[in-house]
Amino acid sequence: xxxxxxxxxxxxxxxxxxxxxxxxxxxxxxxxxxxxxxxxxxxxxxxxxxxxxxxxxxxxxxxxxxxxxxxxxxxxxxxxxxxxxxxxxxxxxxxxxxxxxxxxxxxxxxxxxxxxxxxxxxxxxxxxxxxxxxxxxxxxxxxxxxxxxxxxxxxxxxxxxxxxxxxxxxxxxxxxxxxxxxxxxxxxxxxxxxxxxxxxxxxxxxxxxxxxxxxxxxxxxxxxxxxxxxxxxxxxxxxxxxxxxxxxxxxxxxxxxxxxxxxxxxxxxxxxxxxxxxxxxxxxxxxxxxxxxxxxxxxxxxxxxxxxxxxxxxxxxxxxxxxxxxxxxxxxxxxxxxxxxxxxxxxxxxxxxxxxxxxxxxxxxxxxxxxxxxxxxxxxxxxxxxxxxx
Amino acid sequence: xxxxxxxxxxxxxxxxxxxxxxxxxxxxxxxxxxxxxxxxxxxxxxxxxxxxxxxxxxxxxxxxxxxxxxxxxxxxxxxxxxxxxxxxxxxxxxxxxxxxxxxxxxxxxxxxxxxxxxxxxxxxxxxxxxxxxxxxxxxxxxxxxxxxxxxxxxxxxxxxxxxxxxxxxxxxxxxxxxxxxxxxxx
Numbered sequence: 040x041x042x043x044x045x046x047x048x049x050x051x052x053x054x055x056x057x058x059x060x061x062x063x064x065x066x067x068x069x070x071x072x073x074x075x076x077x078x079x080x081x082x083x084x085x086x087x088x089x090x091x092x093x094x095x096x097x098x099x100x101x102x103x104x105x106x107x108x109x110x111x112x113x114x115x116x117x118x119x120x121x122x123x124x125x126x127x128x129x130x131x132x133x134x135x136x137x138x139x140x141x142x143x144x145x146x147x148x149x150x151x152x153x154x155x156x157x158x159x160x161x162x163x164x165x166x167x168x169x170x171x172x173x174x175x176x177x178x179x180x181x182x183x184x185x186x187x188x189x190x191x192x193x194x195x196x197x198x199x200x201x202x203x204x205x206x207x208x209x210x211x212x213x214x215x216x217x218x219x220x221x222x223x224x225x226x227x228x229x230x231x232x233x234x235x236x237x238x239x240x241x242x243x244x245x246x247x248x249x250x251x252x253x254x255x256x257x258x259x260x261x262x263x264x265x266x267x268x269x270x271x272x273x274x275x276x277x278x279x280x281x282x283x284x285x286x287x288x289x290x291x292x293x294x295x296x297x298x299x300x301x302x303x304x305x306x307x308x309x310x311x312x313x314x315x316x317x318x319x320x321x322x323x324x325x326x327x328x329x330x331x332x333x334x335x336x337x338x339x340x341x342x343x344x345x346x347x348x349x350x351x352x353x354x355x356x357x358x359x360x361x362x363x364x365x366x367x368x369x370x371x372x373x374x375x376x377x378x379x380x381x382x383x384x385x386x387x388x389x390x391x392x393x394x395x396x397x398x399x400x401x402x403x404x405x406x407x408x409x410x411x412x413x414x415x416x417x418x419x420x421x422x423x424x425x426x427x428x429x
Numbered sequence: 430x431x432x433x434x435x436x437x438x439x440x441x442x443x444x445x446x447x448x449x450x451x452x453x454x455x456x457x458x459x460x461x462x463x464x465x466x467x468x469x470x471x472x473x474x475x476x477x478x479x480x481x482x483x484x485x486x487x488x489x490x491x492x493x494x495x496x497x498x499x500x501x502x503x504x505x506x507x508x509x510x511x512x513x514x515x516x517x518x519x520x521x522x523x524x525x526x527x528x529x530x531x532x533x534x535x536x537x538x539x540x541x542x543x544x545x546x547x548x549x550x551x552x553x554x555x556x557x558x559x560x561x562x563x564x565x566x567x568x569x570x571x572x573x574x575x576x577x578x579x580x581x582x583x584x585x586x587x588x589x590x591x592x593x594x595x596x597x598x599x600x601x602x603x604x605x606x607x608x609x610x611x612x613x614x615x
Contacts, residue, residue, distance in 0.1 A: 046598045049605060050570045053551050057571060060548035062465040069457050072483050 066340070067361040071289075081245055085238050092402050092423060096386060100317055103310065229256045229428045233270075235403070237422020243279035243289075248272065248420060250300065256428065262308040266320055270300040276418050280337075290337040294416055297330035304383055316389040323379040324405065331370035331413055338363050370413045382406045385424070392427075399426035438502060445493045457486055463503065464510050466548070470567055471514035473556050477521075485513040511572065515582055518560060554601070554608055562597035565590050 234251040254268035273296075280290035304322030311317070342357045385403035392398050405420040441459070444452025464485055468478035488509050496505050555563050564583060568574040569590075574582070579590045 042599075042602065045602055049598070049601050052546070053555075054571055056546050056551045057466075057470065057548055060466050062462040062469070064458050064461045068461055068479075068482075069454050072457060072486065075483060076487065 066359045067338075070361075078244055085245065089402070089421065096388060096400075096402065099388065100310070103312075103315065103317075228258070229397075230254065231256070231268075231397075231399070231426045231428030233268075233399070233424050233426035235401075235422050235424035237403070237420055239274055239276050239418045239420050241276060241278040241416075241418045244277040244291075246275045246277045248274040248422070250274075252300075254426060254428065256306065262311075264306045264308070266304040266306045266322070267302060270302065272296070272298050272300050272326075274298070274420075276416050278416075278418075290335070292414075293334045293336070294412065294414065295330070295332040295334075296328055296412060298326050298328040298412075300381075301325045301327075302383055304385075306387075311389075314391045318387045318389065320383070320385045320387060320401075322383050323408075324381040324383055326377040326380050326411065327373055328370070328375050328412055329372040331375070333368040333370070333414055334365055335368075336363050336365045368414075375413050377411050380408055380411050381420075382408060389428075395429050397428045399424070399428060401426065439498065442493065442496065442498070442502070445490060448490075453490055456489070460503075460506055464506060467507055467510040468514055469552055470555065470571065471511060471564065472517070473560070477517065481510065481514050481517050484517065485510045488513060507572070511568070512582070515564070518564070554604060557604055557608070558597050558600055561585075562593045562600065565593040566597035566601075569594050 231254040232252070233254055234249070236247065236249045238245050239248050250270045250272035252268055252270035254266065257265045257267070259265055274294075276294045276296065278292045280292060302322060302324045304320045306318050306320040308316050308318040338361045340359050341362050343360050344355050345358055346353055346355045348354070383403065383405050385401045387399055387401040390398045390400070401424040403420075403422060403424055407417055407419070409415070410417055438459075441452045441455050445456055461482065464482045465478055468481040468485070469475070472478045472481055485506070489506065496502065555567070558566065561583070565579055568579045568582065569576070576587045576590045576594075579585075580587045583590070585593075
């Protein structure tokens with residue numbers, strides 16, 4: 040009984056003391072609230088947009104890989120390209136043909152692509168498209184897996200040039216369809232220009248960046264190529280420091296950088312047809328800075344006296360205000376160079392616009408290996424590169 | 430005068446409905462202190478209270494059209510701050526458990542005598558209770574929630590709510606003399 044009374048006394052006391060209790064407004068709270076809201080909004084927008092971009096890319100990729108129509112188109116394109124390549128090959132002079140046959144080995148497997156085989160059967164060495172000549176076909180040593188193999192015809196080849204039957208096999212190198220397609224433009228170094236807007240994100244804030252420049256894609260082997268170039272980047276990196284007062288704005292460091300970026304990436308083209316190509320690229324970037332402008336803003340709270348007249352009497356009250364102080368540091372150009380300072384990752388889509396013009400769409404992520412620039416900044420860059428190559 | 434103030438608030442709310450930033454700023458500045466005082470009761474640390482206040486105002490501005498002008502604005506705001514505090518507590522439950530363990534033994538405040546108690550003394554005293562007990566006590570004793578409502582808000586059973594309240598009261602009974610002993614002796 041006594042406990043119950045004590046409990047209600049304590050409860051009443053607590054209730055009574057807290058009744059009408061109200062803290063004062065703390066200067067700078069609204070500004071801090073607005074800043075927080077903006078950062079949150081920016082982060083959400085970026086997350087949504089990158090999510091949408093990634094979903095679209097994955098969607099297109101899945102659609103292309105699973106759609107039988109696209110698959111058939113791809114096969115047709117390859118066959119057409121192979122068919123086109125064959126007459127060119129056979130219309131060459133004998134010595135040219137002999138050169139072409141160098142380094143080839145005989146194929147002993149059964150035919151897997153009939154249309155190509157048929158077109159081959161209709162040709163003889165002079166380039167006439169007559170049927171019924173006997174051939175043994177050969178395949179390049181470069182591509183043993185993707186071979187186009189043809190059942191040998193037991194009949195002997197008649198050589199119209201010499202007027203007698205040829206007993207030696209005819210050498211032919213159509214084997215890898217990819218190589219046939221690549222015979223033209225794929226093997227060339229492709230140059231391009233690009234522009235990429237993006238976002239630099241530190242642990243506490245994010246800001247916009249943009250860059251642009253020239254690129255070069257150098258084929259190295261099969262579906263692999265080196266991608267390099269020279270990019271001019273304009274970056275702003277914002278980082279909020281620890282808050283001294285919980286109500287005031289946090290200290291802020293802002294860096295405005297202008298630098299050259301020399302990327303060296305290895306690109307793997309994992310899906311391609313006549314019009315489209317998807318690729319993954321990874322590598323490193325070296326950075327040279329020709330403008331580094333650092334601004335550090337710190338906030339402190341000070342008491343400021345405010346006098347007012349009430350009923351003819353001067354009343355002095357004190358307000359807490361946030362006082363900002365900013366220091367600036369400009370670094371001389373090309374003082375800092377980050378060799379292989381950043382890792383690059385990108386997923387790309389290449390779309391053919393005309394026979395020699397390609398549009399690239401490349402969402403990317405750049406991660407620092409260590410602190411970058413003079414003040415060892417750590418930030419992740421992400422965005423989308425739009426590129427035209429030719 | 431009171432009528433003028435009410436009109437002012439109506440204007441401010443109307444502005445907030447139209448997403449006018451100046452009106453939002455006025456509303457924020459006007460009710461910041463009140464929201465902070467409520468948040469301080471329901472959170473253990475001042476930093477957390479600031480977070481709760483900001484999150485609450487985000488909700489207020491986003492859902493201001495749901496506010497019924499025939500009801501007092503302070504009541505609506507209080508409910509939002511309480512709900513936000515509970516959500517915040519739930520989100521940071523792991524961290525709160527660690528802070529609880531650390532703060533149980535910290536006694537860095539010299540409270541006033543009982544006759545002279547301030548709100549801050551009471552808040553400090555309440556912070557000595559385990560989080561669940563404190564929340565149930567505040568919701569029941571200060572904000573007049575029923576056990577059914579508390580159970581719904583905190584996602585616990587009604588019987589748990591009753592048990593927590595009894596334990597909170599018992600702890601306060603024990604804490605009160607210990608906590609204010611120093612001042613009585615002075």
